[in-house]
Amino acid sequence: MARKGHRPSTGVANRPRFWGRHAVTAALANEARTVRKLWGTREALASLNLPPILPVTFAEVTDLGRLVPSDAPHQGLVAEVDPLEEMWLADLLHAGRDDRRPLIVLDQVTDPHNVGAILRSAAAFDALGIVTQDRHAPPESGTVARAASGALETTPWVRVVNLARALEEIAEAGFWRVGLTGHASQTFAQAIGQQRIAIVLGAEGEGMRQNTETHCDELARLPISAKVESLNVSNAAAIALYAVAAR
Structure with a gap:
């Protein structure tokens, strides 16, 4: 009720x-x-x-x-x-094995507005899809759909139980896992090279968990001004997706 x-x-x-x-x-x-x-x-x-x-x-x-x-x-x-049928990570990785589209991995990003905005950016830059942890991500909802502006229907969204295990599976599929964090010494542009990229982003405020960082191949930061401490996670995702598309 x-x-x-x-x-x-x-x-x-x-x-x-x-x-x-x-x-x-x-x-x-x-x-x-x-x-x-x-x-x-x-x-x-x-x-x-x-x-x-x-x-x-x-x-x-x-x-x-x-x-x-x-x-x-x-x-x-x-x-x-009705909610969409769940997709398995292996199916997403298999479907995209012959292309170089980036993958977005979200570590406990719970705000539905942010997840929706990231779906929209993923669609705009033709990402392979997004991966979230099942228990620490919002369900499909009107808020997510509204923020995604239609991209909820076109961008694959995989929910996994264990994010660390999923990152291992992503690496086995040939992705270079780059985690975005403000304390990294190198910039994102320096880290991505020309390989297939999985962009890993942490939760609003807390950032990536330590275990998630250890399952990244490299850590990198966006070169933002010292006038602000950090970017909203959906803004960071959009900038990173653009950087991969423009390299």
Whole structure:
């Protein structure tokens, strides 16, 4: 039961609710995604080509606001969906064995806004996918989908139980694991060379855990000004992905 004053962002059976045009239309376009219900204003729904079997409810803006967290920018569209089927790390690595796209590994990054933004950057720079630890990462949600702006449907997201073991598997697949941390002596550009890169990023505030650092081939930093202590993890991911793409 929802707490008083709390507006739930999930429907029955822990199905997440997505909101906003990019998140909802991307979910509708994804053949791997099952959309169970759709609510929308007549104006927002008029431009969509919807399957006839999809339950659709016309709703006013205020009614849609009750289906999602307070102040969520739903843009006239809310969808209830099934989570995507889980992907195995071995399948992702096997699928990308012949290309040089970078991989993103997140060590206990828990903020759904950050994970969504990283998914969006991963899609923008054509990353192979992202890897997170199952118990220390947000589930699929409207917040993640909104921040990802459609990339949740196109960027593979692998959840693993043991991140250290996953990093070993990533190394065996031929990736050079570069961990981003402010205390490294070399810059990220100096560390990446021309090999396949797995970019490892730590949690908001705490950074990478010691065990994660020991499972990196090299540690590197972004050459930021002394005026700021660090970058938001999603900003750091975007800069690192650009550096790999531009090398």
